[in-house]
Amino acid sequence: MTRGFESLQKSDVGAARTGRLYTPEAPLGGAVDTPAFFPVLNLMGGPTPVSGGIWSRLRNRLFGDDEFQGAMFQAMSFLDFNLSPHHVETWRTEASGLHEWFTDHESPKDNPKPPAFEKPLFVDSGGFKLMNSRTFGEHPEEGGEENDWGIYTNPRSILDLQYDYGADMLATLDYPIPPGLADDEKYERVEKSIDSAVECLRLLEEDEKYADWDPTVYAALHGHSHDEVGYYVSKLLERTNYEDSLDGFAVGSLVPLRSGKIEMLVDIVQGATMAIPPNRRDEFALHVFGIGGQLAPLIAALGVDSYDSSTYVQAAQHQDFINPKDGKKTNATELTADEWNCDCPACEELTDVGVADMKEVFAADRSYKPVEIKRDGETRSYMKSDFYALIAHHNFHVFQREVNEVRDAIMDGSLHTLLTERARQNADLGAGLARAASRWPELRSVVPEGFDIAENAPSNGAELRQTVFNDDGSLAVESSQKTSLEHTPDDFDIRREQFEPSSEKPVCLIVSCSDTKPYSDSKTHLEVANRLSEAGLWNEVEKVSVSGLYGPVPQEFETHDAVLSYDYFLTDADTDQVNRVQNRLVEFLEAHKDQYRAVFAYVTTKTYRTTIEEAFDQAGVGTMLPSDPAVRRVTEHFRNSNLDELAVSIRAVLSSEETPEA
Secondary structure (H helix, E strand, O other), X not given: OOOEEEEEEEOOOOOXXXXXXXXXXXXXXXXXXXXXXXXXXXXXXOXXXXXXXXXXXXXXXXXXXXXXXXXXXXOOHHHHHOOOHHHHHHHHHOOOOHHHHOOOOOOOOXXXXXXXXXXXXXXXXXXXXXXXXXXXXXXHHHOOOOOXXXXXXXXXXXHHHHHHHOOOEEEOOOOOOOOOEOHHHHHHHHHHHHHHHHHHHHHHHHOHHHOOOOOEEEEEEOOOOHHHHHHHHHHXXXXXXXXXXXXXXXXXXXXXXXXXXXXXXXXXXXHHHHHOOHHHHHHOEEEEOOOOHHHHHHHHHOOOOEEEEOHHHHHHHOOEEEOOOOOOEEEHHHOOOOOOOOXXXXXXXXXXXXXXXXXXXXXXXXXXXXXXXXXXXXXXXXXXXXXXXXXXXXXXXXXXXXXHHHHXXXXXXXXXXXXXXXXXXOHHHHHHHHHHHHHOHHHHHHOOOOOOHHHHOOOOOOOOOOEEEOOOOOEEEEOOOOEXXXXXXXXXOHHHOOOOOOOOOOEEEEEEOOOOOOHHHOHHHHHHHHHHHHOOOHHHEEXXXXXXXXXXXXXXXXXXXXXXXXXXXXXXXXXXXXXXXXXXXXXXXXXXXXXXXXXXXXOOOHHHHHHHHHHHXXXXXXXXXXXXXXXXXXXXXHOHHHHHHHHHHHHHHHHOOOOOXX
């Protein structure tokens, strides 16, 4: 078997099974045993194979780890590192795929060569990045505009990108569905995802360019209910003439459902499993994007064969160790060598290095430079990234051991016991299991006491309500406002609105927008409001959010229909949109700056920060805070020292006797 999926052993619990995925890299790295975990790895953290800080160190760790079965790579992730079109083209053309870059490519500047990358590479389509982009639209031949990257939102362009990366496994170009999307747009995007999958399968079979390429292919699918996902699967199987090229389905749009809406997650995954004809179930693998960890036993019972996640590295970037016993997080600053009990390779290394050394390096007031630690007459030099990568390596093993335990339980017949035990420990898992049992009676004996199957069952054919989620993915409030991806920058423009600064608010505070609408309900905005309220300063501030789509949005306009219902995030690649936002902000500042005693911006994410800084320069007003963030990421937004700097800066202005110029 050269590629594809093989079902091996079925469990008597739900649709759980073990299996094996065969890919073109199998002769090098062996087949992938399922259930499987694919850690999300950024393979293009910079212009060379050794770029990327934590990512370069983490790659080296995982490539050399026997537990590592393969990586998930997000096709458009180069946008996170602001790589130029030239650099991306270099990655695509100077080697025969990313395996060669990390296996045979010489490292520059005498850097040591990393371990060979010999495990399968799973490349998704970058659908979420493309959804929020105004640069990578339709191909010029289809009515779109040409861009410097030569990358467009169509099946051939994305397939070419996956081909150049040397993907062993791929997911077809998809059109994700954000929570709350208007029904007409939701159904349109479902149909476009089906069209894309059909065209991708056709190209792989008919285009000579791909004749020597035989990747394992997943059709990326989306839907917000059991029936919607079932429709997708059945419609795709009905429409394609190249079913032999299709190896599985990959379910997306699930990440916001990890917490607080577990019932919808269960409905969607069950819908996908049940839509596959029973006589063909063994032919297709089922992957879920971004869901796993503590939910691994549940999703395995629902028929999931593999999942990917970046949570393990996101936690590490916050210096959080995931506890293998309960999945809770322990910050590195609170870790004690005597109490921490983990025998994974990373923690064994940490024992040798010393927890105290790690804490000292993290506490050091320097970034991107080595920190020297003197211990027992010996001087050791560390980068902070060394320990971020070590924590991520530990977290990887927590996820990997979880999936190993599930696989072992299926093989030895103990999944029933494992599921019941985990459901008692995890309320989300228990509620999800009860929901699944309402459709699959064979699961009822697995549901522990305290979880009512009838109460968790779907109502009689009723639609599940959509929800709004906080920035961290937690449930916020039920939403009656539908999201639309059809909004344009002209749908809201502060220059067309009647806005006058409040005479009672002498300070203008500019912040970046948020996923949560209205912005003021988001975790990022509440953090600022709460800190300034504690300092007695909030009533002195006029808050103006910078929307990536609309530019400046004063707080009183946050409930404008177009502001409540758009979904867009600004990136450096969308140069026209960056310029539009910048110009609107300059005009806003020039029109109103004389009515404020001071203008501050509190922004930590790179693109929004640089866009606002340029507007400040052009308008001749404004101070950017934090003045010296350790990194330009959202994590810095919540750092106490940065919030303190904001409060101190505003208080200093209010304490002065200076008044705005007339």
